[in-house]
Amino acid sequence: MNKNNFNSKRNINVFNTPLEIGLRALIILNELAHEAIDLNRLVIYDYFVIHSSDFDKSLKSLHPPIPHRSGELIIKRKVMQEGIHLMYSRELLDIEYTPKGIYYKANVITSAFINYLNTAYALDISKHSKLVIDKFNSYSDEELNLYINENLQKWGSEFTKESLVRGWFNE
Template identity: 75%
Template sequence: MMKNKFYSKRNINVFNTPIEIGLRALIILNELSGESIDLNRLVIYDYLVTHSSDFNEGMNSLHPPSPHRSGELIIKRKIMQEGINLMYSKELLDIEYTKDGIYYKANQLSSFFIGYLDSTYALNLMKFSKMVIQRFKYYSDKELSLFVKVNIPKWGSEFTKESLVRGDI
């Protein structure tokens, strides 16, 4: 068997990596038109952008449904922070330190960089980000957290009944 000289043993994962989640965060921040948000709101927005059918049953989500996907709200927090740090290291976003905490904001380089993204996924991500922001931008942090708390038991639960039928439990 011939070895591929272009293959390396380095990590080649692309899904749920800091670069993927960092790029999504950058697009979400850019759609906020200069407003800054904290990590908690950014993680929630990222979840709602990728799983839009969880709050709007009439539309398809950007990502396919998966069982217990609501756990992403907890798991992705660390990776989101790594993604933000990566985007910040490339000067693609700004960090604001305030008395209320740490906030993230798109800058001029953000929109220039995002302007080069023209894949169907990136364009849909921009569209879904706009929609999520329009829907939730007037929610206070407390109202947004309550929305998540009330709805989180439903997100991904459609697979619970399926596992009963298959006998997975």
């Protein structure tokens, strides 16, 4: 046994945790170049960053196209809030309280921190964030919500018919 191996019994699961989602939020906010956005828009942008083929079929999504993935827009809201608060507690983003609501934006520490995230996945998140921002940043909140409502049933529903066909062939 190698004495230099570090073994731990700690749970190191990171997938879909406040840490993972908070780091993605930082990258998205950093790409917005100090523009502030609210939680709703941040959750939507995060969804499109990881499921980019849902808004542009020519793009390859960063995460697999799981069935009923559109539910992530609702489920991840709480985890996104926790991730934002985790990043805020480390002074990696700013919170603005306005008459229209609570908004989040990158600060000078954000980009310095993001520069240390140089994995292929982090670079892909940055690239997809730019694409999402280019596509949706000109949408008003109402237009963005309308786009979501018009397409929500499509995202992940392609598996519904596939499962019916598989069930029919397996009988």
